[in-house]
Amino acid sequence: MKYYSFVIAICLLLFVACNQTSKETSEEVKTETTEALASWNEGETKSAIINFVKEVTDTNSPNFVEVADRIATFDNDGNLWSEQPMYFQLFFAMDRVKQLAPEHPKWATQQPFKAVLEDDIPTLLSSGQRGLLELVMATHAGISTDEFAKIVDNWISTAKHPKTGKLYKEMIYQPMLELIAYLQANGFKTFIVSGGGIEFMRPWVEEAYGIPRDQVIGSSIKTEYDYNNGNPIIKRLPEIDFIDDKEGKPEGINRFIGRKPIFASGNSDGDLQMMRWAASNKMKSFMLYVHHTDSVREWAYDRESHIGRLDKGLDEALENGWTVIDMEQDWKVIYPFELAE
């Protein structure tokens, strides 16, 4: 229980989101192959995606959508890359504490830092919300945006996942990369809308997903411009600005994009408000849930999970005929590195 509370608190404090899957399609299904979605098995899910894209891009269709309105939004954690056993941004925070420790000798005796340094998870958990907030602010604030970007860039280029031994940035979903590219090729503007930190994502998502940095929406801490004697910087302040999760997702979409999506993709109950927002579009829209069903190649979890819980969202998807990806059935491979194996 304590571990779960910890994870949920971290979720809120580190501003990370969640997502998940089952099996349903919304439109009449045509069996069809496209090179574009090469890592997707033929079936209802793939057909539903292709049929939707054909319908909204066909000028003769009653559901044709102008290019400017072809907005697609993707959650990140558990939707474009893995999120188990903990949000990867939390591993970043812990690694950063260890990296900063030499400059903070008092951390050797001060919680929650002592616990992180000793990999003493139970004690870390017992530090509660206050301790975790200290952890986040010590690792994510107090420096300039340029410095933070360099630190993230460094971490993402070297840090490896404890289970797979792969770089975290290698644990992105090959089929989703193909889906993003397929939508872009059909005139869609693709955005990330994640509970994760906006400045934690920006340094690497462009290269990883082919989504421009200005099309990334995420949680943020407050910032402050400083003229700095002619060498202006933007300082990261230890204060939360915006949590881009649940109700925050439609708000973030409105703030950053100014248009309702016609395509929304997520994997958890934290994406449900974004799904409903897209579903309420007067234009034809497509809601896509990723269901983590593959315990061998990835992880299997849904209604009971404390990371990326998909419960209410799964019910609503089934009720409304939203498309749900069955990761085990629908995806030929999970990660890009499997293609080279």
Add this chain to the structure above:
Amino acid sequence: MKYYSFVIAICLLLFVACNQTSKETSEEVKTETTEALASWNEGETKSAIINFVKEVTDTNSPNFVEVADRIATFDNDGNLWSEQPMYFQLFFAMDRVKQLAPEHPKWATQQPFKAVLEDDIPTLLSSGQRGLLELVMATHAGISTDEFAKIVDNWISTAKHPKTGKLYKEMIYQPMLELIAYLQANGFKTFIVSGGGIEFMRPWVEEAYGIPRDQVIGSSIKTEYDYNNGNPIIKRLPEIDFIDDKEGKPEGINRFIGRKPIFASGNSDGDLQMMRWAASNKMKSFMLYVHHTDSVREWAYDRESHIGRLDKGLDEALENGWTVIDMEQDWKVIYPFELAE
């Protein structure tokens, strides 16, 4: 004096920015004609722009800039459209009070609304900050984002400027339209970064300037997602969220774009922090001030103006060799409608 205070207060409350000009170039000047900038007279200003764009887009140049880094930011009021005798968004607020008056019978006797309804400017001014805040919140909040967008759309399609008799949206600068298109044709991603309300601009800037709605950064009030029994809406709350002016401009650029511009264009001291931000780019950058020097075709104002004051910015531009547009000398026409005359 009271009028000036009023205008400055309105500037802050309606979240509007300002901008301006003299004459200087930064690079070696080549005389050259381009169809792209047809409404620009030949001269140092035009040459400076063209030389910069050639330099950063030439793969053989030491100052070549990758497409992803070609970020251009434009202030709006006084930089892409006129801003005299008052920010156009203030005319919108006053028109909206008159439109809403039938639903608010008590406004007939309640300040500052009574003053607006009676076009009694001196009394309106005497209502002070508190009165003006009431004016803004009554006209910009309390409804959904969809409703607000329709109201703005309606106003911008019909409301006319008191001096020119033209629609406000016709009072955009033809040479700046050509500059935006020229930069876009050279791989630049163009953004508006304005003190004006983000949701006041979005309904019309796409058509007016060819800048996508998600590439508009502006001041905002807080919003709240409401499930609304299955018809989700986003409500506009009567509370300021972000002022995108002065220091707010680099902060907004960082938040929405995540990259430092290599091209920044403004016309007032409110744009100076954005200019400095672009000037601090390690890549070659270009800072462009519009100087309002044309009292016949537009308005002439700078250091003493209370709308779009350009004083410190003009000094810094001259000091640093930033390019300053002399509106009277550099522009063949001001507004698109002059082309048809």
